[in-house]
Amino acid sequence: MTTPAESPQPSHKRYFFEKFGITERLLERCLGEALSAGGDYADLYFESVTATSLGVDEQIVKSASQGTSAGCGIRVLSGERTGYAYTDNLSPERLLHAARTAALIASGPAKQPVQGFMETPGADLYPVPLGGFDLDLAARLELILRADRAARAFDPRIVQVRAGYSEELRRILIAASDGAFASDTQPLCRLNVFVIAKEDALSTKGSAGGGGRAGLEQFTGSKSPESLAREAARGAILQLGAVPAPAGEMQVVLGPGWPGILLHEAVGHGLEADFNRKKTSAFSGLIGQPVASPKVTVVDNGTMAGRRGSLNVDDEGTATQETVLIEGGVLKGYLSDKLSARLMGMPNTGSGRRESYQSIPMPRMTNTYMLAGEDEPEDILRSVKRGLYAVNFGGGQVDITNGKFVFSASEAYLIEDGKITAPVRDATLIGNGPEALKYVSMVGYDLKLDEGIGTCGKDGQSVPVGVGMPTIKLDKMTVGGTGR
Amino acid sequence: MPEVTAAPELTALDLESLTADLVAQAMKAGASDAEAVAREGDEFSVTVRMGQVETLTESGSRALGLRVFLGKRSASSSTSDLTADGIRQLVAGAMALAKVTAEDSCAGLPEKDEFGVVESDLHLYYDDVYSLPGAERIEWARRAEAAALASDPRIANSDGGSFNAATGRKVLANSRGFAGGYRTSYAGVSVAPLAVDADGRMQRDGWWSSARCFAHLESPEAVGAEAARRALRRLGARRVPTQQAPIVFAPEVARSLIGSVFEAASGDSIWRSASFLAGRLGEQIGAAHLTIVDDNTMLLPTGAGGFGTSPFDGEGLPSRRTVVVENGILRNYLLNTYTARKLGLKSTHNASRGLAGTPGIGCGNLYLEPGSLNPDQIIAAIPAGFYVTSLMGFGTNIVTGDYSRGATGLWIEDGQLTHAVEEVTIAGNLAEMLRSVTAIGNDLVFRGAVASPTLRVDGMTIAGA
Numbered sequence: 001m002t003t004p005a006e007s008p009q010p011s012h013k014r015y016f017f018e019k020f021g022i023t024e025r026l027l028e029r030c031l032g033e034a035l036s037a038g039g040d041y042a043d044l045y046f047e048s049v050t051a052t053s054l055g056v057d058e059q060i061v062k063s064a065s066q067g068t069s070a071g072c073g074i075r076v077l078s079g080e081r082t083g084y085a086y087t088d089n090l091s092p093e094r095l096l097h098a099a100r101t102a103a104l105i106a107s108g109p110a111k112q113p114v115q116g117f118m119e120t121p122g123a124d125l126y127p128v129p130l131g132g133f134d135l136d137l138a139a140r141l142e143l144i145l146r147a148d149r150a151a152r153a154f155d156p157r158i159v160q161v162r163a164g165y166s167e168e169l170r171r172i173l174i175a176a177s178d179g180a181f182a183s184d185t186q187p188l189c190r191l192n193v194f195v196i197a198k199e200d201a202l203s204t205k206g207s208a209g210g211g212g213r214a215g216l217e218q219f220t221g222s223k224s225p226e227s228l229a230r231e232a233a234r235g236a237i238l239q240l241g242a243v244p245a246p247a248g249e250m251q252v253v254l255g256p257g258w259p260g261i262l263l264h265e266a267v268g269h270g271l272e273a274d275f276n277r278k279k280t281s282a283f284s285g286l287i288g289q290p291v292a293s294p295k296v297t298v299v300d301n302g303t304m305a306g307r308r309g310s311l312n313v314d315d316e317g318t319a320t321q322e323t324v325l326i327e328g329g330v331l332k333g334y335l336s337d338k339l340s341a342r343l344m345g346m347p348n349t350g351s352g353r354r355e356s357y358q359s360i361p362m363p364r365m366t367n368t369y370m371l372a373g374e375d376e377p378e379d380i381l382r383s384v385k386r387g388l389y390a391v392n393f394g395g396g397q398v399d400i401t402n403g404k405f406v407f408s409a410s411e412a413y414l415i416e417d418g419k420i421t422a423p424v425r426d427a428t429l430i431g432n433g434p435e436a437l438k439y440v441s442m443v444g445y446d447l448k449l450d451e452g453i454g455t456c457g458k459d460g461q462s463v464p465v466g467v468g469m470p471t472i473k474l475d476k477m478t479v480g481g482t483g484r
Numbered sequence: 485m486p487e488v489t490a491a492p493e494l495t496a497l498d499l500e501s502l503t504a505d506l507v508a509q510a511m512k513a514g515a516s517d518a519e520a521v522a523r524e525g526d527e528f529s530v531t532v533r534m535g536q537v538e539t540l541t542e543s544g545s546r547a548l549g550l551r552v553f554l555g556k557r558s559a560s561s562s563t564s565d566l567t568a569d570g571i572r573q574l575v576a577g578a579m580a581l582a583k584v585t586a587e588d589s590c591a592g593l594p595e596k597d598e599f600g601v602v603e604s605d606l607h608l609y610y611d612d613v614y615s616l617p618g619a620e621r622i623e624w625a626r627r628a629e630a631a632a633l634a635s636d637p638r639i640a641n642s643d644g645g646s647f648n649a650a651t652g653r654k655v656l657a658n659s660r661g662f663a664g665g666y667r668t669s670y671a672g673v674s675v676a677p678l679a680v681d682a683d684g685r686m687q688r689d690g691w692w693s694s695a696r697c698f699a700h701l702e703s704p705e706a707v708g709a710e711a712a713r714r715a716l717r718r719l720g721a722r723r724v725p726t727q728q729a730p731i732v733f734a735p736e737v738a739r740s741l742i743g744s745v746f747e748a749a750s751g752d753s754i755w756r757s758a759s760f761l762a763g764r765l766g767e768q769i770g771a772a773h774l775t776i777v778d779d780n781t782m783l784l785p786t787g788a789g790g791f792g793t794s795p796f797d798g799e800g801l802p803s804r805r806t807v808v809v810e811n812g813i814l815r816n817y818l819l820n821t822y823t824a825r826k827l828g829l830k831s832t833h834n835a836s837r838g839l840a841g842t843p844g845i846g847c848g849n850l851y852l853e854p855g856s857l858n859p860d861q862i863i864a865a866i867p868a869g870f871y872v873t874s875l876m877g878f879g880t881n882i883v884t885g886d887y888s889r890g891a892t893g894l895w896i897e898d899g900q901l902t903h904a905v906e907e908v909t910i911a912g913n914l915a916e917m918l919r920s921v922t923a924i925g926n927d928l929v930f931r932g933a934v935a936s937p938t939l940r941v942d943g944m945t946i947a948g949a
Contacts, residue, residue, distance in 0.1 A: 060586035248726035406890035447758035480909025
């Protein structure tokens, strides 16, 4: 294990200063070089990641791997233009070379960056000892071995179990020509269980997972290895008896928690400022307009302690915040990074994120959820004569230009005369973002956040996110099954 | 504080020596076997939006990966730190992790007599991908977008045109004597225009050309015109009623079905019974005219190696051609060494290897053999049906075969393409869909590693209004 133990300290910058010989003087020289052709703004993003993953398969610890990577991405903005270069060699010569490469986006006389940096006051959202995980491998192995045993014990028809644990520690340091300076040490871990159930010739799958920016103690309660294993096994066994999903428009009730992926796809992406700045989003120009039922309020909140989508600072060094996207059904705001905020004359919401030092930051979601309403979840189900009750989903996708989005139900049931009846096979649900939430007629009081499994992809960049929702009823949505 | 890092910069990086040395160090540290990979790559990309440069990226990176065995135990590690210190930590990390894993009877490198490389020139690298001067590269991206914008007044906005170039090198070495490496090159031009109708409703589509050799790229003007045509034909899209109707998959979406067959036939899905094709080897699983081939040695008509061509697989076994499905009969599972041992079979040389982790299973050039009908003939035979040009979502369950995805395309009426369709799903079960392929087009073109001609599938359900 290569994670060095560190003494507690208020700043994480010392890591890069000590391990890679970075100095404030070098940061200033690189920024000076980056603006040598006259860019408006430049920033340096140093990143060092250590990752470990462990896997149990066929009841034995079958795989173990670790990886480290480090590098620096240098960005220069000139008007709407972005020049970008990165290097995985942090020597002064290579950093200066990358800065000169990124600088070429601009053409003009050199600009002088701000002398001296102002450190972004850091939140402390990750309940992990500073310096990261203690890397007690035995404790981590025990988690996945427990998950394996619990899944097998659930039902003799569970024939395959894989349990995996992964964690990473990402250290970042950001210095910008506007004087912004931030550093952070971001832990992230995750426990996953995948099972296969088999009965006669039919095989089915089930999966569950949980995690967040916290230590091993988070794997208790609904995130305990046993709970996750039972959840995965239950899903697979349920599918053995599932009937074809219905096809066509109907009333749909979404359960609390992870089904909040609806919000991520239906409205979240469409509200990222870059799409709206370019007027390529179906939500362009709709601020102040009704885009959902008055019962709907949606926020994006990067400041929730320990959650997978949370960050002390975004990848441009801006403190994260809670941003109201939709309030009482009315579109309130977009998610913005520095570039879009400047070009649109809007506030920066601290939403500039990137996959790694090799990627250009852009506006992204953090934890996106709908606030609780007042309806009793039981009443919501009882109100449906014929419809679908979907409680778990695989992934989703959206075309932000025409607003069409899909998300795929992996656990859903028919609702007949207000009662949950047969489980149905996998089906994709489809809708139109600016319209779908107008059909929300009931909102439960049972807001729940997901267990910490979401990864969002945009322009080839993946970042961890969270979603959440109470039980809601949509008066119409299209269900893509094969049945009647 | 000193301004110079402890590590001197590596110049003229010798990946062959680096991997050989890494294997030797792992063996010295007590490994019974070891395998090292090295990756090196550089990339250039430029995006032009509404005629102005939007982003310009230029960079390079490299990394090392190590897999060690302690008898039947194994673990892996990877790093971007190629200094002596970084490499020491790479070896120590993998060795420490291997000790916590359990013995797995199927673990281990391939046998010595299995290793090899395809000796003929596979034409994977062309040094012309960086031959364009910087200003000309920007010009290519600009031209592609300009062609789209100029083709019709309704093309009123754009997500930009782009030009990319990249070269890379992969080296693999192990303690059983295998050492090999190859370089690859890539160039691409693409554009994503937006069409806007009189009511302000927007549709976006895109098109691209990619090649290993710059000289093989289609012109930016051709790419831009095709992208515009695709965006324009989506205007006026509406939903259709829920019904069963023949589905015609255009080549760019049909290829995802072929990809699903590959995944379902890959050894890791098979030995776990996690596939609707598990246990079906030698059986009729598709229509009688359905033949699917994975050819990792293929050259394109231009003479360049295919996008999935390589001299050896992720474990150092020589690349080959494997018939997956022949006339509807499942002929081969796709296997790496581990899954072959699990199933009591031989590897089909389909190991894929990332930097860290155990080898997976990957396809080379995977395609469905073309039929004799042209796409117009396939459409002409359909009184009412759905011509699908793009798919959304992840609704493909390889275990059960259940298939349900968002779809966009054009409605077929009396054998003609009519209005655009959106916000509907198409659903079925892959096992039934493969048996219900009733027509295969003659239009097989490799725009990527996985390719299919136009396909007609009957019996699926469209869910809509």
